[in-house]
Amino acid sequence: MESITIKDVARICGVGVSTVSRAINNHPDINVDTKKLILETIKTYNYIPNDSARNLKRVDARAIAILVKGITNPFFSKMIKIMEKEIQQKKYSLILHHVEDEVDEVEVALQLIKEKRLRGIIFLGGYFSHTEKKLRQLRVPFVLSTISATDLIPREIYSSVCVDDFKESYKMTKYLCELGHTKIMHITAHEGDKSIGRLRLNGYMKALEDMGIEVDQELIVHMDSMYEAYSMENGYEITKKFLQKGKEFTAVFAISDQLAIGATRAIIDAGYQVPKDVSVAGFDGIDLGRYYCPRITSLKQPVDQIAKESIQTLFEAIENKNKHEHKIFEGELLEGESTREVKKG
């Protein structure tokens, strides 16, 4: 019934617990034969060390955690895979943790630091409008990956790796304008968002302004909190409702590819064609966009680089206490089949 402990193994092998511990943890000071014996007994008796006890005692677990907000977002999946590899290479162990939309990721981080003796944290997704005070409680280095925090948080207390959301959004909007679009519906984050949603919205507005197009507030549509954030469903429902209003528009620029796909389907369901009647553009450049019909024009984030550099930056901060960096990568405008010059007439 009860499971076997290190003491049992020690007793069975006729050695002390510390010797068993040494065998488990690959300590150098141990006789090869005793080690062999111990390892064999462990195998036959199927002993598994209790990790809680280990973490309790261990000063350093050489572990870092990735906190992901938005379990369904395929954009993150890829990033996580790359990060996993990098972390393994550094001989660290990874704690991957999903946090629900409404849950406070910093609370979770605080908890995890205690529990797992983390050396550092990567935050993936979320809005990150936390107070400085709260962030300072995080005693280990952390990096915001693909999250542009607004200026409310002093940049000396954290690292970040991302694209310039303002600029890339500007780029995409300008691209659409240059195709002749002047009535561009923008699907943005929830009302009151102060993170990437806000930055991309600003980029959208500035681009219009620079192109001499007046910003029409009615064309700016927020995600509906009834549905999952950044999801296809959200994009679909929003767009469907928007179409019912009869407001004129010739293009959609959504702040995620999933939203863009939802929008596309809604437009098609309403009897229009993409891109013939309406052009649609997204953001992120996820694989799905390449498999969708039509291929979604998107602002591709360099996932690979961002992932690698996030880990790199974190390790630098770990080794070099208090060294915080903010790295910005260039996005790439991927022309798909979902955008074209505005229809004449």
Next chain:
Amino acid sequence: MESITIKDVARICGVGVSTVSRAINNHPDINVDTKKLILETIKTYNYIPNDSARNLKRVDARAIAILVKGITNPFFSKMIKIMEKEIQQKKYSLILHHVEDEVDEVEVALQLIKEKRLRGIIFLGGYFSHTEKKLRQLRVPFVLSTISATDLIPREIYSSVCVDDFKESYKMTKYLCELGHTKIMHITAHEGDKSIGRLRLNGYMKALEDMGIEVDQELIVHMDSMYEAYSMENGYEITKKFLQKGKEFTAVFAISDQLAIGATRAIIDAGYQVPKDVSVAGFDGIDLGRYYCPRITSLKQPVDQIAKESIQTLFEAIENKNKHEHKIFEGELLEGESTREVKKG
């Protein structure tokens, strides 16, 4: 530097540790005012109990774990969400754990049981060709959700909730045959799969046989282990290669929607139309299929029911030691826009 412990809190409040413990854990025997005081100090000093220490001591954590294989599979995301709710309702805590494609999920489970004092486990995804011996090491009840294990494992040692993969696959194949298709390419699991892949393949073959169509081995294509299992990319690359062979076919039936979507894109890229030239059907009935263009015809698994029943079954097994059930739900054939009658001529 060092983080605050229960002793510190006790000292600060001028009480004993057990009192603090009682305050934290909502024990009844405690003075309201002292409790208030303690809770406040905890807040201001930002004390967080060390979970490792807790789990070490606790006999029972009222926790169950979900082990998911295939982080990118959106089919699972939805299921997890529902399960989370159910588990919360039962006042259990949930440990959600992803396991890599090559990793042995039972090993992970064994580890987790020790570490977290689990009461039960849900397995989601994977192939499950483990030995009976290994499975017996799992001392807590477990249920295979949407995994039909083959008969190699005695049914008395586990529970399962899923559709009848053979039957549903038969249903879809028959549907395609009735549309007049006789040359149906089948995208199946890796060579040697003995789990749902095998069952669905059997269903496909039996249906053809019953319809008087000879099974053509050349039309059966396995996933390529170069790419992620069940992914769009896998479907795309496989189909692309298949098309190059010039083998004649008028329909594709893939064992997942993601594979089907990849196949669709490959077919379109080759200059054919779906469903005009080739019909495509998938399996699972994920949301994405509804947003794709064309909407993917699929065999929809009743995610909601399966998720709820999985949890239900697990709790019954927990409360009722050794009571194992095998529940089967009916799938639904969702006609999309990706299939139609075979082209005449």
Next chain:
DNA sequence: TTGTAGGCGTTATCAG
């Protein structure tokens, strides 16, 4: 209602 002390399974320290 409260405090003291012992132990959960490991690892680290230090003396053999």
Next chain:
DNA sequence: CTGATAACGCCTACAA
């Protein structure tokens, strides 16, 4: 190279 033994932070009898 090896084995006692003292922590790690918390919970829970048991005593007060």
